[in-house]
Amino acid sequence: MVSLSFSDLTFHWPDGTVVFDGLDATIGPGQIGLVGGNGAGKSTLLRLIAGELRPLRGSITVPGRLGYLRQDLALRTGQRVEAVLGIAEVRAALQRIEAGTGEPEDFDAVGSQWQLEEESIALLGKLGLDHIAGSVAELDRTIDTLSGGETVLLGLVAELLREPDVLLLDEPTNNLDAVARARLYTVIRQFAGTVVVVSHDRELLDRVDGIAELRAGEIRSFGGNYGDYERIxxxxxxxxxxxxxxxxxxxxxxxxxxxxxxxxxxxxxxxxxxxxxxxxxxxxxxxxxxxxxxxxxxxxxxxxxxxxxxxxxxxxxxxxLVRADREIRIELPDTRLYPGQDVISLDQVRLANGPVVELRVNGPERIALTGRNGAGKSTLLRRIVDEGPKVPWRLLPQRLDVFDEDRSVFDNVAEAAPHADAERIRGQLARFLFRGSDADIPASALSGGERLRAALATLLLADPAPKLLMLDEPTNNLDLPSLGHLTQALAGFEGALIVVSHDPRFLAEIGVTRTLELTQDGLVE
Known part of the structure; x- marks a missing residue:
């Protein structure tokens, strides 16, 4: 069990924004939850540890090998499974050797990893990716053919194959169903090294050994889990x-x-x-x-x-000493639906992955759409859009791939809401913590939580006001205070909701009236 240490760590963004200025701290050993408000610098700290960002001054000491599960892996849609797993080079060398065309450098590339494909497939199966683990050919798939939850598990397998001593996990339970979360919890608990996890998942944070709070560029350590931290x-x-x-x-x-x-x-x-x-x-x-x-x-x-x-x-x-943390403020427009009003009518619609579904939504229903990772929940939402809801609607996609990465947050929102003037757009972005120059940063520089806030801001600027909201894993990457605000706002929404989520507490608090599970046989109530 090892600890990470930071000495005089200093990092500023190119626009001069100070994230860390002379940070001296230690994290670990054990299973550590890294917490802090959106924008506190949690993902930035993980990227500094992983070497993706270079500090202006100071040093980071990481004993042993490092594994890093990124938050935005699902956005790398063109990559093949073997590339994500980091085994593409060895596989290619093995294939040349088996075909009798191997060169000395191929044997050097393989080294002692003759069973790497089999080990990868076994680990994929352990984490529930049985369909990918079914054959070696599945390793050639691209990750855009996987669900968001499957992509997260794939990334975790990739890091575990590297046998790290320190494992950094950035929102690892995003998009995971209950079964997959349980498997993830087991893998983390059985990991022999130090784990630093950034997560909004209360159940995961209640399983850690300690909490490291990142606030105002400083780290403070607490013994015990998130519940103990909250009480303190x-x-x-x-x-x-x-x-x-x-x-x-x-x-x-x-x-x-x-x-x-x-x-x-x-x-x-x-x-x-x-x-x-x-x-x-x-x-x-x-x-x-x-x-x-x-x-x-x-x-x-x-x-x-x-x-x-x-x-x-x-x-x-x-x-x-009194905390006055920045939190998002959500105001939903007048979106009332009346009982019996026709919202969605799907008749015997076949989804791309096989199931035939039939769905009727009337009035201000609140539907929780559940199902195993890869069942086709996101596909069903897109099919609803294709068929055309009967009322004004908005969809929050799971991958949040709705932005022009080279344009600013403001420009992206302005393009999606051409009816809104600049003052109104900046006012809405301020409610989601993009104040002043924060709204002018490029979308490519946004963290996962910032992308979600920007997407929510865009969604709620719709004109006419949406009477149907379809939200695909809306709690991903939100800090716990902001999650509370989102929950409160949705609880007061007067339109229809279809929410894909694996967070039972969130679903209960927004008052779902129906729960539909998507299976190979269709929708089961």
Whole structure:
């Protein structure tokens, strides 16, 4: 079991945005959940550890071999399975050797990996990718023929084949069904090295040994799982809020006492001046008294001012401990549907992967669409779009491949919402935490959570307002506070919902009214 260490780690984006400035920290050993708000730098830190980004200053120490499961693997649609697994070169060498055309460099490439294909297939089967593990020929498939969940599991197999000592996992449960999640949990628990996992999956975070919180460019470590971390933070925040209340009370008290002291001193000075003007006190004595009073008044004023300044400083320190994290703010437009209103009518529609489905949606129904990875849930959503819903609709695709990667977030949203003026678009993006220059960064630079927020912003700018929302794994990559806001907004949505999700807590909280499982025999209620 090993630990990662960071010394004076400094990294800025090209536009000058500071992510880390002199970070000194250690993560591990064991199973560690790396948490923090969207934009805190979690994925950036993993990319720095993996060597995909270079720090401006400082060092990262990674003992042993490193494995890194990227968050955006599903976007690499042209790659073949063998390339993702990292076995393409060895397979090609093996094929030439078996065909009798092998060269010495082919034997060098193979080394001792004569059973690499078989080992890959066995590991694919262990993680439930049985159809890919069915034959060696399946290794030639491209990953755009796989579901999002299958792609994630494929990426995990690729990293495990490298036998790493440290395993970095960026949102590994994205798109995974319940069975696949269970397999993933088992693999992580059985991993002998150190695991650093970024995830919004509460069940996974409740299985880790420790939590590393990334906040304001610093890392703070907590023993125990996410539930233990939450309890500590809640206790600290309760104490911090109480300290703020006490500090504010003390500031008011010191300010009041300063005013009272000044009032008393002003009265004394006016009385002394009056006595001198009336010549009731000899001039020399009056002068001595005046000088003494001014010295005394100065000391008193200084003492009260010092107390007030100290009280204000204490208040500032107390307020610094209160968390005011940025969270998305979602407002859904007027999208009411009436009971019985025709929304979707599919009659005996055959999907590309085999099942024949029939689906009727009427009024503001809330449907959870479930099924095993690869069952065709995303395909069904696209078929609904092709058939044409009866009401205005919007689809949030699982892969979030809806952006021109070379254009900015603002330009992408503006193209999707040509009816909206620039002020309205920037206002909507601000609700999703793209404020000011953040909206002008290219889509290619977005993290998974940022892509989802940008896609949601686009979806909710639709005109006319969507009365049917089809959401394919909408909880992927959202931090837990933002997930809470999305849940609350969807709970108040008055239109029809079809949600593909493997998160039972999320589905329960948005109030699904029907659950449909897609199987080879069609939709089963």
């Amino acid at each position: 933070i809640d206790q600290e925040q309760a104490a911090a809020l109480a300290a703020v209340r006490d500090a504010r009370s003390d500031v008011r008290k010191q300010a009041r006492e300063l005013v009272e002291a000044r009032t008393k001193l002003d009265r004394r000075q006016r009385f002394a001046q009056k006595m001198q003007d009336n010549k009731r006190v000899p001039k020399i004595i009056a002068g001595l008294r005046k000088n003494a009073a001014e010295v005394s008044a100065g000391k008193l004023r200084t003492a009260h001012i010092d107390k007030l300044d100290s009280a204000r400083e204490t208040l500032d320190q107390a307020e610094d």
